[in-house]
Amino acid sequence: MTRSGRTALVTGASSGIGAEFAAALAARGHDLVLVARSLDRLESLAAQLRDRHGVRVEIIGQDLAEPDAAARIANELAARRLSIDTLVNNAGFGSAGRFEELAADREHDQLMVNVVALAGLTRRLLPGMLERGSGEVVNVASTAAFQPAPYFATYASGKAFVLNFSLSLWSEYRDRGIKVLAVCPGPTETQFFDVVGTRKAAIGAPIGSVTQVVDSALRALERNKGYVVPGVGNFASAHLMPRRPRTFVARIAKLVTRGVADAAATAA
Template sequence: MTHSGKTALVTGASSGIGAEFAAQLAARGDNLVLVARSLDRLESLAAELRNRHGVRVEVIGQDLTAADAAARITNELAARELSIDVLINNAGFGSAGRFEELAADREQDQLMVNVVALAGLTRRLIPRMLERGGGEIVNVASIAAFQPAPYFATYAAGKAFVLNFSLALWSEYSDRGIKVLALCPGPTQTQFFDVVGTRKAAIGPSMASATHVVRSALRALERNKGYVVPGIGNFASAHLLPRRPRTFVARIAKFVTRGVADAARESSVHAAA
């Protein structure tokens, strides 16, 4: 195989959208650096991708809830003399339920992974991309980024940060050789909802495959689109619903999502039993 010569770093690469990014990037010839907490799963995926595509695959075990996670990752990259051309900030998780009932430490961890680690890793890798004359960044947001989501308050607000952060950098670096994309998928067939605690959090008519979501992202990145919402129904939901006045939108959203709080509470009761 003729390799692209690029090296891509994928966070949250042990499953779901992250593992699919790793597979599709390896298939096009990119070398990989896979980051997640689950070293056993990372090593298994790395071996599979090396054997199938003949690319170099490194693994870094890192808990992204740590305040110094981004620094630890970039220090490890330097120690291994690795330069990153493509950054896929995929790692993330969500919570659902009444805000006062959610574990405070878990909400803190969610923001550390979904927001702080993402921004920190982006900040630490962009300077080297500029030195080399270019790079590509995909930040995984969500369709939830487009409006407030009662009972998903922390998750939706964090993804709104990811969307606006990404679009700002897309504009800032569009004439400096760096492409930045916010990927805003709707419900996707991954373990995300197992972590949330209820499949009822998957609001919408159907769930997309991770394969489709990643293909859409890589096509949009190639075209330097800034952001992408895979799926016609998701695109319509993100763009055709009114966004003003904001308080009205928040009230309407509550009617759509309020069943999730009861489902999450019921799930936690069964789990404790």
């Protein structure tokens, strides 16, 4: 594979959707910067991608729940004289259960990773893209972003931020050489369910593959679509539910999700 001369940074790159993004971008000739907490996993993946695709792969070990995570990553990039052409904000995790029973520190960390670090990295890397006249930002949201989700309150609300933040930037920068995409997958075969504590968090929906998610995302990015919901069934569920009245939607959603709270509590 001929190197593209472009460099992509992928957060949460040690497994799941992040690792698949890294592999797909390396196959396209992108050099990579892989970010996650697990250095052992990053080293293993980096070695595979270097050998298979002949690309440069750097790794940065960073916990994105830390308040200065985005600044630390940006400083490390500057120290290594690395410019980022494609930013994939993939890192994230979820929780499920009755809000008052969930660990407060864990809920805080979830928002730091899913929202604060994502926005912070975008803010720090976007100016360089604008200066060069081109760039891409991919933010991994969820179908949970489209409606209230009782018993997933923190997760769904954070993903709603990601979707609206991404579409706002897509509108701001689409005429300035920058592509911004929100990827909104449904249930996907990753460690998400291990973290949540139950596979009932899929709410009865089919569990898709990381390959499907990443392939759909990269096709949508090429077309500068703004957002994409991979999978026909996921697209339908995200768009066919009425949006108003909002309290009615929240009540209906509770009927669908309330079994998850008991399952998560039992798993804990």
